Amino acid sequence: MNAGESQRAPWIVGVSGASGTPYAAAVLRALLDAGEAVDLVVSRASRLTLLDETGISFRDAHWQDDLREWLSRGADGKPGTFDVDVSGVRYWNAGDLAAGPSSGSYPAKGMLVVPASTACVAGVALGLSKDLLQRAASVTLKERRPLVVAVRETPLNGQTLRHLVALDDAGASVVPASPAFYAGATHIQDLVDFVAGRVLDAAGVGHGLYRRWKGELGGGTAGR
Numbered sequence: 650m651n652a653g654e655s656q657r658a659p660w661i662v663g664v665s666g667a668s669g670t671p672y673a674a675a676v677l678r679a680l681l682d683a684g685e686a687v688d689l690v691v692s693r694a695s696r697l698t699l700l701d702e703t704g705i706s707f708r709d710a711h712w713q714d715d716l717r718e719w720l721s722r723g724a725d726g727k728p729g730t731f732d733v734d735v736s737g738v739r740y741w742n743a744g745d746l747a748a749g750p751s752s753g754s755y756p757a758k759g760m761l762v763v764p765a766s767t768a769c770v771a772g773v774a775l776g777l778s779k780d781l782l783q784r785a786a787s788v789t790l791k792e793r794r795p796l797v798v799a800v801r802e803t804p805l806n807g808q809t810l811r812h813l814v815a816l817d818d819a820g821a822s823v824v825p826a827s828p829a830f831y832a833g834a835t836h837i838q839d840l841v842d843f844v845a846g847r848v849l850d851a852a853g854v855g856h857g858l859y860r861r862w863k864g865e866l867g868g869g870t871a872g873r
Contacts, residue, residue: 659686661760663782666694667801669764671724675845724841750785759795774812797851801826822851832860833869
């Protein structure tokens with residue numbers, strides 16, 4: 650292991666099976682744009698969602714090509730919208746419970762679960778660790794590292810709400826995938842970027858994904 654590798658401290662990004670793969674793509678692009686190293690865990694269920702929402706099959710043997718194609722697309726599905734360098738990403742199979750992020754001794758800055766399904770929320774809240782995504786999230790909590798859970802479901806039943814409260818009590822930041830409109834959105838990508846930006850805000854990662862509120866009414870419409 651070389652010196653650069655030993656100093657690598659990535660953000661772990663877990664993508665669960667909830668609808669909302671454009672949110673995950675926007676977060677990943679922003680982390681890479683910020684010069685952050687990323688460890689990626691894609692759940693089995695999220696592969697089906699990704700295929701349904703984008704037509705992309707995420708394959709272990711070709712994950713770099715598939716990831717590059719995914720991240721290059723805009724929220725409207727148009728290919729080639731973004732130019733993305735995925736060399737800063739390390740991919741771990743969700744079934745690999747011996748992977749680096751499964752251990753608290755593995756250096757990581759924290760973890761972002763985006764989007765987070767209600768099943769994923771339940772698994773992390775209950776400490777089930779049924780796959781690497783859930784295990785890495787549990788490790789993040791026990792090591793007192795930042796964990797951001799971008800839950801994407803509606804309506805929420807009482808059981809899920811209790812699980813979210815449990816995660817909040819454990820130190821996680823719960824960020825519902827709820828886009829706002831005061832930032833002057835004119836495109837679906839703007840709404841996606843707002844949610845991605847709030848996820849990164851909760852993690853303390855700098856970005857320029859959306860126009861911030863400055864206490865001035867009408868600011869969001871000024872540039873239209």
